[in-house]
Amino acid sequence: MVKTKRLMALAAVGALTLAACGSDDDSSDSSASTDTEAPESTDAPESTDAPESTDAPDSTDAADTTDGGGSSDAVYVVDTEACDDPDAATAQIDALKIGTSLPLSGAPAAVFAPLAAGQQAYVEYFNAEFGGINDTPVEIVILDDEYAADKTKVNVDELVFDEEVTMLAGVVGTPNNIAVQPDLNAQCIPQLWSATGDKTLANIDEYPWTTGLLVPYAVEDRLWAEHMAEEFGEGSTVALFYVNTEFGLSYVDAFTELAAENGIDIIAEETVDVADNGAPSGQMTNLVQANPDAILAVPSGTQCSAFMTELGNAKAANPDFDPEVYMTATCANPLFFDVLVDNGGSDGVYTSSNAKFVLSPEYADDEAVQTFLDAMAAYAPDTNAGDQSAVAGWLSMELAIYAAQQAAEAGDYTRAGIVNAARNIDYTPSLLVDGMRTSMDANDAFFSEGTQLVQWSEDSKSFVAAGEVQDYNGSLGTYTP
């Protein structure tokens, strides 16, 4: 018996060795930058030379939105020959089924679950109002990934192979989207309007089937860097507080370059772990000691509130500590600020937004806002409609269905057709603030490059505009690693 077991073990080890040797031809070139099996470069008719840097231009003047700013309007056509299954990429769609993966449980759910509600509400509103596309209702499948990239990958597998979705839209999270980007592009499944502003999603050459939704973090950084320089002049000091993930590092990397250009000194850096939702006391103590002119804060989810609470405590305990605070737009949610203890931590905090704050009195008579609020009341009554995450979810589905409609109207109602429609989009959703244009083409892989600096007012319990809308549409071009 013992001898039999030893022989079995040896045989199994031998089989494994065979497996190890046999995989040379398929994976010997699996370096991180090349083993994506993404389709070849596009066949855009005009030059696709893109600027090497993704920095926004020096000028802060709002671009002329009528002619698209720097956009060249070069038409993009996606290449389907390199797809795992080119026929699937060009097969006619009978019924549009959209899949998405986002945190519906765990700590991040408090921030991102309303996004799902906004997505669901738009799809139901669209079906009720317009009957679907080609008289066929649109279907949406939403899965929970707890903001874990490994779970996102499992979900995407389920969505693609079991649910057989037509496309993915509104997937939340920078690491989550990056994790599934190579596979989706190799399979030529559209991964559109991803809820992240990371620049790597604009890598049109390597990942043409992927687009982002949020304002690129580099644009936000530009806005803040220039405001800091204007407020404090040459030699101003700034401290960084950021979550130690790709999301946080995206902001920091871009800001570090801009700081050098604008004569800003980074005098302190504090990080927080993505799983740490406690008060950042230790980090705040160090920030107080550094006493910068400004703090650039990039926390994640509920860390936004924790940071501002601790900031208020620090200000109360240290009268000389009163920096300007610039916070990532992903924290620009009135609900985060409104629930804070009134200790002054949130008052005057700068952030940015390209979307309308739907509960703001300014938009009381806005038709698009009213449509959104009515739909949320009808289809997502348990969700606070004032949550900006819900607005983001609504926008992701609005754009996904718009691209599908465009493809259908062009007679190319296929996955490739949807991607082409998305990559050549020239449409500004009415829930975005007035004064900006959102578009993409072969030379512009960033959808929304406009935003507005806003500031939280404790008096009015709302965000107030702190500057004009800055629209850099077309200026960032595409991203090349």
Next chain:
Amino acid sequence: MNVPLRFTKGSWQNWAGRLVLFGGVGLFMYRAVNEWSRSGLGLLVDAMIIAIAVTGLNLITGYTGQLSLGHAAFFAIGAFTSATLVTGKIWTPFLDDNIWTPGWTLLASAVVCFLVGMVVGIPALRLKGIYLALVTLVFTEAVRAIFKYDEFSGVTGGATGIKGFNYLPPSWTGLDGRADLVTWFFYLTLAILVVVSILSAGLIRSRIGRAMVAVRDNETAAAVMGVNLFTTKTLVFGLSGAIAGVAGSLYALKLTLVEADVPLFGLFGSVTLLVALVVGGAAQNWGPFVGAMFYVFVNDYARSVGEDPSSSLLLGWFVDSGTTINGLGGVTFGVMLILFARFVPFGAVGTMRMWRSKVVQVVPRPPIPAAAAPEAGAAAPTLEQGHNDPDATTQPAASFGNADSSSLGDDEDAS
């Protein structure tokens, strides 16, 4: 019929029972790979990967009695070893482009984790119980912090990790690239699980296995009886770490990404492995497999309840369609774990064996008779005859407990 029925180990009845058990598992696997959805098969692969890791944990915690909360670290080290080798981030001799074949990285992970495990085993010489658990927990978090450390980002990718590597099915399998990726991982993981289980069972039956059990049951007595505590503990830590490292390697190759924030690489991972071990049954050969299956599939069921409570058997009566309850999935899983712990205190396998022993018992083979031939006409000696029986020509059956005993005593092993 006398109950419980007693069958000798190695008898045809014993083999028939094993055949039924293995046949059942084999049929289950056959149906899974041929009939299940891709996501279901993916879950099964995840369960088998965790089973491999828990097999390693079972050696050090179940059989040697050393409570370790550090096996997620070995899991992570194995994962990062594979990722860094496959993407060429680490210089290795004899390879021009430093690119390793994914399959060979499994062996590399085993070696690396074995060495790390031996080092981690050194503190275990002087620490016990909760103190050892704390040290191993710190080890887990330290490993995560190291992988995330910006200065090492050239190798580990820092906070962004390493992505974009694939382990596609080799051409000789006849599988179709990315579409059959999960099928490939099913067969690969199943093969590794079988190998690891056989090796683990063999180790338990060996002299080292007896030393492990002796250390677990009474460390002082074991030392007095001549068991080398240093060798035993460090070696077992190394072996268990190696097995967990292979599991981590498989996980990384299946996921095609590694980053320090993956939950299974931290405290959550250590607790997951420990829960699976306890649920399946510590110091049971089948415990890791059963525990991992329970953990993964029950957790998935709980998640589906959380996503759509109206479709669940229990809550569907009270909840309208479309209603969501945040956090319900976690609560559901927690309640199920508590109920399991209450009604199945010895783990699934341990409890099943306890129930089975009331009906069927597999007893050790009787010892081989002594050299002297029996007198003509004398009755053949039986087990019941003790050494005081003047007619007995055999040595009395020595029964000081089974050599590969579990903490439950009756440890006849169907495998």
